[in-house]
Amino acid sequence: MSLEGRTAIVTGAGSGIGRACARRLAAEGAHVVVADINAEAAGEVAAEIGGTPVAVDLSDPEFLVAWRGQLPPSPDTRLHADIVVNNAGFQHVAPIEEFPPEVFSKIMRVMVEAPFLLARAVLPGMYERGWGRIVNISSVHGLRASPFKSAYVTAKHALEGLSKVIALEGAPHGVTSNCVNPAYVRTPLVENQIADQARTHGIGEDEVVEQIMLAPAAIKRLIEPDEVAAMVAYLCGPQGSFVTGASIPIDGGWSAR
């Protein structure tokens, strides 16, 4: 129970990796704020782990107003968190010439601007208390590119930069910031992508997994959400205190190429 007494925000915690992180951090003793655009899913996960649900659309630049409105009234208007896991995200697969500009912009808002706005809201409190952990769920696509994923690859590379700047600014105040970089994890996001990729490449879904998704990885299997959550717990726990500004691949050897 290394996180007893800590409050953790996990975005996109209603599903997949975010839900696994919320469960794992709660198991380590943290009180978890389960933030998701899907209010029902946020409510279910929060009820399961004794956390606090917050229903917010992170693509809305004013999302913090809606967020604060769902918390108990407090004289402190800042957002309280000792840990933030920036996890919410989505994918859109299309060649650049067909990529809808509004989708590109939304991916940047959810996956880059929202983590910036959250960091801006929680860092002053972390600095005051002299302790904080920011964990950014990046991707192997924060380190490597793939065709047809212009917005996602751009957003994840930007998140890598933000994470490193937070690491440098936060270090004197006891705050670490890191990226975790998984390859394909068995979640609804990937299940949807398999169908999208099959359409884009004009091949079957089995072939997408074998020939496209697992082609660059040395270990030929999907990752389980709990394996990503275990790395997040490590970075938030006492063993991770000297790890900052890092990007940790969980990619079965993909980025070894």
Ligand SMILES: NC(=O)c1ccc[n+]([C@@H]2O[C@H](COP(=O)([O-])OP(=O)(O)OC[C@H]3O[C@@H](n4cnc5c(N)ncnc54)[C@H](O)[C@@H]3O)[C@@H](O)[C@H]2O)c1
């Ligand atoms: N699944 C993978 O293979 C994989 C690999 C590397 C990185 N990632 C990253 O992990 C993170 C989680 O992905 P996942 O696979 O668990 O996906 P998922 O689709 O299972 O879960 C994503 C969650 O984010 C929420 N969300 C989406 N848009 C939102 C918004 N505007 N506001 C608030 N919440 C929103 C969704 O409701 C959902 O609950 C993403 O950032 C993704 O890029 C996933």
